[in-house]
Amino acid sequence: MPVIECDVGTARTRLEEAGVDVESGNTDHERWRASHAGATAVAYDNKVVIQGASPHRLEALLREGSGRAYAYFDGGSRGNPGPAGIGWLLVSSDGIVAEGSDTIGRATNNQAEYEALIAALEAARDYGFDELHVRGDSELIVKQVRGEYNTNNPELREKRVTVHELLSAFEEWTIEHVPREVNDRADELANEAMDQL
Numbered sequence: 001m002p003v004i005e006c007d008v009g010t011a012r013t014r015l016e017e018a019g020v021d022v023e024s025g026n027t028d029h030e031r032w033r034a035s036h037a038g039a040t041a042v043a044y045d046n047k048v049v050i051q052g053a054s055p056h057r058l059e060a061l062l063r064e065g066s067g068r069a070y071a072y073f074d075g076g077s078r079g080n081p082g083p084a085g086i087g088w089l090l091v092s093s094d095g096i097v098a099e100g101s102d103t104i105g106r107a108t109n110n111q112a113e114y115e116a117l118i119a120a121l122e123a124a125r126d127y128g129f130d131e132l133h134v135r136g137d138s139e140l141i142v143k144q145v146r147g148e149y150n151t152n153n154p155e156l157r158e159k160r161v162t163v164h165e166l167l168s169a170f171e172e173w174t175i176e177h178v179p180r181e182v183n184d185r186a187d188e189l190a191n192e193a194m195d196q197l
Contacts, residue, residue: 087189
């Protein structure tokens with residue numbers, strides 16, 4: 001549950017400018033509350049507490065972005081295709097900024113890897129990072145995104161286009177293949193999601 005120390009008036013303005021509906025608080029201690037993308041932000045004196053299953057989008061709107069981050073992603077399926085899950089995390093010089101996992105229904109391993117990459121890129125964009133270094137243990141996906149391998153599957157080609165559109169939001173980006181042990185947290189998150197199926 002993220003807690004953001006801030007001026008709650010400025011935070012409210014930032015949310016309203018992003019199109020988020022802000023309501024009055026439910027108690028005398030709450031200044032205001034806002035719900036967005038599966039999470040709720042509650043403002044108190046000099047801090048905002050975010051609750052819910054997916055707090056990263058609200059948190060990204062409230063924190064001042066920019067700077068460099070590293071994105072790790074992993075996806076998998078139990079069967080190929082089969083029940084699938086994704087995991088991702090963003091790391092900056094301050095440590096883990098955000099992480100997430102989700103089930104994505106039935107998919108192939110490669111489809112799940114792309115979905116994890118897309119989720120990581122969307123989160124990095126929402127946080128407002130200028131520079132992003134992406135790392136994953138799927139050599140195929142990394143080389144397809146870099147243009148070293150062709151993408152014959154029409155669905156994967158479409159996902160690769162989405163990835164490039166998201167990457168264009170960053171002033172600088174790289175993507176590299178790393179060993180599974182370097183990507184272990186993203187792998188854990190993807191497996192946690194698949195365990196829910």
